[in-house]
Amino acid sequence: MKKKINGHLNLLENDTMEFLNEIAENYPTAISLASGRPDSQFFDLKKIDFYISTYLNFISETKQKPYDILLSNLGQYSEASGIINEIISKYLLVEYGLETAPENVLINVGTQESLLISVLTLCNKEIDVIIVEDPCYVGIKNYALIAGYEVSGVKLDTDGMCLGSLEKKILNYQEKGKHVKMLYIVSDFQNPSGIRMSIEKRMQVIELAEKYDFFILEDNAYGDFCFANEAFPTLKKLDKYQRVIYLHTFSKLIYPSVRIGVMVTNYEFEDGSRLSNQLKKVKGYTTVNTSSINQAVVAGILIENNFSLKRYNEKKLQNLKEKKELILDALQMRFRNNNEYWCEKVRWNNPEGGFFMVIDLPFKVTKEDVIICAERFGVIFTPMSFFQLEEINEKNIRIAYSNIKKENIIIAVERLYNFLKNKNENGKK
Ligand SMILES: Cc1ncc(COP(=O)(O)O)c(C=O)c1O
Known part of the structure; x- marks a missing residue:
């Protein structure tokens, strides 16, 4: 049977x-x-070798390590949290003004992996709820459903999620003994609606996260593709409480097959331990590590472009x-x-x-x-x-x-x- x-x-x-x-x-x-x-x-595939050697030369010079050893290390298993974290920290600072310690950066297999690691690390299936925008990118909703987590949607207005409805939903869940633990937001040019969240709402949602004790997963897959004169600050940039876990991907900035996403959090638990350490452990048992070769390609492109992809x-x-x-x-x-x-x-x-x-x-x-x-x-x-x-x-x-x-x-x-x-x-x- x-x-x-x-x-x-x-x-x-x-x-x-x-x-x-x-x-x-x-x-x-x-x-x-x-x-x-x-x-x-626009896929820049012909120069893959050049970018890998740009990265290796850079590390060889700045860390005083032999090129050949660095090259053979690229074929080896590597750090679960990533090997290009310092370079990514510099890029986040130069490109977005985000100050991040390299140990608070995790290099994942695209944003998709960052989503599942965040959910696995932070959410308890019995009591926690994940709130998403309605309509929503299917990657998080479907992962959470397959894995058995409760997901619920809050409607989108033309300036971002309806925060009145969000608050009502949080209180409704509280009455049922459940806790909204995570809020997933694509704050810039959302997939599927194209909507971007107003600056006012960005500030308000961070206050709500602190008031009701939840994390915000900010998925910034499209923020770099801004046609308007003014780019809005990311939720991460406005975050006073370390509530925002910032997700970045090179799928659209470089090409999707590079499968490199970045997750940033500087949240610390009561006992002083870092959330990034917990995430790193979960990552280690999920995909072991992200391809070092692909990380080297991304790093090479960033080094070659002085840590900004704007001109690129x-x-x-x-x-x-x-x-x-x-x-x-x-x-x-x-x-x-x-x-x-x-x-x-x-x-x-x-x-x-x-x-x-x-x-x-x-x-x-x-x-x-x-x-x-x-x-x-x-x-x-x-x-x-x-x-x-x-x-x-x-x-x-x-x-x-x-x-x-x-x-x-x-x-x-x-x-x-x-x-x-x-x-x-x-x-x-
Ligand atoms: C909002 C959003 N997040 C994440 C992704 C996927 O990102 P990645 O390729 O880094 O896994 C997509 C892809 O379409 C997307 O629209």
Whole structure:
């Protein structure tokens, strides 16, 4: 007799990301407005050897160690917390003005690993609850559900999480004998909404963390892709109470296959022990250590660029900004310059950075619509309902403009319009 699938895995039966990948495979000529991947034309892969030797030369000179020994060490198991922590500390200071001791930095296998290590280290399944934005990036929600932790969503307003609803939820859980232990926030240009949290809310949420005794996991995957003149300070920068665990990734700044994420916390427990030490222990038993070779590539790029990736990513940022403008122009052209009443009810936001925007529709779209749209109209989008937990609204979709070619934008918007027009005329639900 065959065994039944582990109950927690049933939660992934309708895995939306797998569904979107299948659609892209099944309809290869469809243009994707669903893929939130970075644009691969900017991947700097030819210089990998050069970056590794830049790193080795730097360490050899600054630490007075023979190059060959350093090279052979790259093939060996290494420190669970990472080998490039000092270089990352310098980068965080130069790039973001964040002062961090290297021992409070952990180098992980992308932000995804930072998320799971934080949850494993800090949350108790019996009593602790993880709060996320609703809608939310699926990486944390699905990991927490597979691992059996309680996750709950708080709605997003246009300036970030609704803090009134957050406070109510915290108190409701308290009444039930549960404790909100962790709050996950993508404060800049959130995936999937493109929203950035206002500075006022950033300050308020830190006060709430201190008042109700929870940690904030700040996932800053998109903060560097800011189109607005003013970048907002990170929650980590505003954090007076050491409540923020700051998560950074090189997946979008360099390329995702480098699989390097950074986790920073300077929280100390009552007995003076450091949270970073606990996280390091859990990391050691989760993935042992992060690839030293990949760490060397990232460090080499940082050294070569004087510890700032701003110039390194100048063209990437410009390209992203142009693609967003092109999408906005195409939407304006297609949905405004006509006399079709339903088009007036199609509305979109104008994100100040990041990879994503949202289009509100006058009717619902479902999973089946995604298939119909790919098959008959040649364009793929993501319903926002794929990212929602409690506030289900099927009348909006996420548009990712990070990985589309500029020359495909007008065609993609035209195809989307044709699909929506057809749906408006024939199949509103
Ligand atoms: C908000 C957010 N966090 C984290 C990740 C994944 O990061 P990493 O590749 O470092 O695991 C993504 C990827 O899409 C994301 O959108």
